[in-house]
Every structure is written in structure tokens, then in C-alpha cells.
Amino acid sequence: GAGVSQSPSNKVTEKGKDVELRCDPISGHTALYWYRQSLGQGLEFLIYFQGNSAPDKSGLPSDRFSAERTGGSVSTLTIQRTQQEDSAVYLCASSLFQGRGYTFGSGTRLTVV
Amino acid sequence: GIQVEQSPPDLILQEGANSTLRCNFSDSVNNLQWFHQNPWGQLINLFYIPSGTKQNGRLSATTVATERYSLLYISSSQTTDSGVYFCAVMLNNDMRFGAGTRLTVKP
Numbered sequence: 589g590a591g592v593s594q595s596p597s598n599k600v601t602e603k604g605k606d607v608e609l610r611c612d613p614i615s616g617h618t619a620l621y622w623y624r625q626s627l628g629q630g631l632e633f634l635i636y637f638q639g640n641s642a643p644d645k646s647g648l649p650s651d652r653f654s655a656e657r658t659g660g661s662v663s664t665l666t667i668q669r670t671q672q673e674d675s676a677v678y679l680c681a682s683s684l685f686q687g688r689g690y691t692f693g694s695g696t697r698l699t700v701v
Numbered sequence: 702g703i704q705v706e707q708s709p710p711d712l713i714l715q716e717g718a719n720s721t722l723r724c725n726f727s728d729s730v731n732n733l734q735w736f737h738q739n740p741w742g743q744l745i746n747l748f749y750i751p752s753g754t755k756q757n758g759r760l761s762a763t764t765v766a767t768e769r770y771s772l773l774y775i776s777s778s779q780t781t782d783s784g785v786y787f788c789a790v791m792l793n794n795d796m797r798f799g800a801g802t803r804l805t806v807k808p
Contacts, residue, residue: 621796630787631798677742689734690789690796692744 592693613682707799722773724788732791
């Protein structure tokens with residue numbers, strides 16, 4: 589597609605439920621990042637995918653968080669047993685290859701009630 | 702990990718004024734980008750600038766990699782420039798963001 593697409597744009601969920609967030613990167617982009625941004629804060633790195641290499645999961649805050657990237661394209665970020673502190677905007681970015689300019693999606697605003 | 706510091710944290714300008722935003726980083730990096738996050742939350746890539754100087758309209762950026770800093774210049778500011786400006790640096794796989802400079806341009 590023309591840009592990075594994320595869905596849903598907004599998600600309200602009850603505490604304890606699982607959620608899946610989707611990122612559709614720009615076609616042909618091999619590098620993909622997930623970040624989260626809490627209200628009024630900077631961006632917190634979560635996970636990085638580069639081609640077929642093993643992902644860099646060093647930013648995932650707990651084992652409730654996981655992410656997959658199927659076929660080197662679409663990525664899903666899964667949060668199990670959501671907690672209120674998981675409320676944030678989850679942003680995805682992709683790049684043609686590692687180290688070049690990144691394009692961000694519009695994000696998914698997650699609210700855990 | 703890499704430390705990224707941005708200054709000032711907040712900046713209020715009158716429309717038409719010029720400003721300089723600074724980004725300091727703690728280690729040698731492969732890549733540096735400046736982003737603008739508009740009031741609706743969308744992050745827009747302004748510059749990919751690991752070194753040297755680039756200009757795009759009223760905006761320009763300079764990175765001095767050997768001294769580990771980058772500057773973003775905004776000239777003749779407009780109300781639409783309001784938002785948060787982030788600097789992001791990369792070393793290998795690790796792209797890290799500063800805390801941002803929140804710019805408010807008043808009419």
C-alpha cells in the first residue's frame with residue numbers, strides 16, 4: 589500500500605482480555621518496528637523485525653506481549669491478559685531496509701478499562 | 702543503550718519566529734531521523750540525516766556525527782508547525798527516540 593496501515597485505530601477492552609493489533613507495512617519494506625507511546629510521553633521501543641532474521645524482542649515489557657510477522661509482511665502484536673497500564677498508542681513503522689528512513693502508521697489507541 | 706537527549710523540552714513561539722531544536726546522543730550512530738508528531742498523533746518523517754546538512758522549505762537540519770549532536774532549524778514558524786518534534790537515532794538494530802520537544806506556535 590501507499591503507507592503503513594494499522595488496525596484497529598481504536599480499541600477499548602476490559603482488563604484481563606487479550607487483544608491483537610495489526611500492522612500492514614509498505615509493500616517491500618523489510619524492516620518493521622513496534623513502539624508504544626503513553627499519553628504525553630516519548631516512544632518506547634517494543635520489537636523489531638528485519639527480513640527473515642530472528643526478531644529483536646528486547647523491548648517487550650513482559651511475557652504478556654508477543655508479536656509475529658507472517659511472510660515478511662503483516663505483523664500482529666498480541667497482548668494477553670491486558671492491564672490498565674497497557675493503555676497507550678501502539679505505533680508501527682516500516683523501512684525499505686534497516687537503517688533507512690522509517691514511515692509510521694497512524695497507530696492503535698488501546699484503552700484498558 | 703544509547704541515550705538521546707532533546708532540548709528544550711517545551712518551546713512557545715510567536716508566529717513568524719525562528720527556532721533551533723537540539724538532539725544530543727551518547728554513542729556513535731548509523732542513522733538519525735527527525736520526526737514531527739502532529740496534534741492528531743501522526744508521526745511524519747522530516748529528515749533522514751546521519752551527517753551533514755539538509756533543507757526542506759522552512760526546515761533544515763544539521764548533524765555533526767563526530768560531536769554527537771543534531772540541530773533542527775525552523776524558520777518563519779507557522780501555527781501548523783505546532784506539535785512534538787522527536788529525534789531518533791539508530792545503532793545496528795536499535796532505533797531509540799528522545800523525549801521530544803513540544804512546540805507551540807501562537808498566532
